[in-house]
Amino acid sequence: MLKDIFGKRRRYASIPSEQGKMDVPEGLMQKCKGCNKIFYRKEVKKSLHVCTNCGYHHPLTAWERIDSLFDVDTFVEWDAEISSANPLNFPDYIEKLEKDQKKTGLNEGVVTGKGLIDSHPTAFAVMDSNFRMGSMGSAIGEKIARAVENARKEEIPFIIFSASGGARMQEGVLSLMQMAKTSIAIKRFSDAGGLMISVMTHPTTGGVSASFASIGDYNFAEPGALIGFAGRRIIEQTIREKLPQDFQTAEFQLKHGQLDKVIHRKEMRNTLAQLLKLHEKGGE
Incomplete structure (x- = not known):
């Protein structure tokens, strides 16, 4: 059971940043185009796709x-x-x-x-x-x-x-x-x-x-x-x-x-x- 859960390879999307690259599960996270901060997509949706950090309107x-x-x-x-x-x-x-x-x-x-x-x-x-x-x-x-x-x-x-x-x-x-x-x-x-x-x-x-x-x-x-x-x-x-x-x-x-x-x-x-x-x- 544990092998089934943790043994499978997952797909990731690479998101570049000033510090390098950060791997996050594909579709789970979203990077703000204004400040490059990363949020859960559900948080972004809840805020009407406005960044809660910098106010960027996606x-x-x-x-x-x-x-x-x-x-x-x-x-x-x-x-x-x-x-x-x-x-x-x-x-x-x-x-x-x-x-x-x-x-x-x-x-x-x-x-x-x-x-x-x-x-x-x-x-x-x-x-x-x-x-x-x-x-x-x-x-x-x-x-x-x-x-x-x-x-x-x-x-x-x-x-x-x-x-x-x-x-x-x-x-x-x-x-x-x-x-x-x-x-x-x-x-x-x-x-x-x-x-x-x-x-x-x-x-x-x-x-x-x-x-x-x-x-x-x-x-x-x-x-x-x-x-x-x-x-x-x-x-x-x-x-x-x-x-x-x-x-x-x-x-x-x-x-x-x-x-x-x-x-x-x-x-x-x-x-x-x-x-x-x-x-x-x-x-x-």
Whole structure:
């Protein structure tokens, strides 16, 4: 019996650190990308994937985000069947999409729907950076535009959590067209008196940051999130100057008036609930 328990070889994952390498049982532990400290995965999950030592906000999947915000069993998904095609016949694009679909369980890199946050109804969209790095293609633009239209018709607020590396190169100009498509849908929603809350998470860059992610009635971000259009290296080469160390972080954007607030993940649900209550018809 003891031989059966202790005699078998176990698989280990090596995690590098400044002191060398540390072997931990695979899947049991997780290293913080901010401070390199190692935690039990269940501890990380309990803290909403925020490091309890340094406060680093690790990425959440779309459904982890939804579970952290919505009242239990109130979220209803919209347009789950929508997925990207390959309009330019880009080599291996379909194979890469199928790989990410299998890895994430999603048809595309955004989940849309509606539900209750502390009993307040809201439409919702959340991007998942695990799917093609959250890059925006025609399917993502379509799903977001439809979600905004649904919010307008149902006269409920719209909240979007962005996480994206920018436009999806495999779809060329069709991906860039989604910037205008989503922005127009949001303008119609705003003209009808709708409330839009945008929350930018790490990273929110490229065409996403230059369109729907930045035009909310409230523009928020999580701590440390990278937010910007072009990359640091490109900007430095263009202006021939060295940029500040915190350039394009959420804190930098807040300091320069590009955000309304940087919100810790543990405070996110309560903050959104307060805003939804404030903007309810007849709310005080």
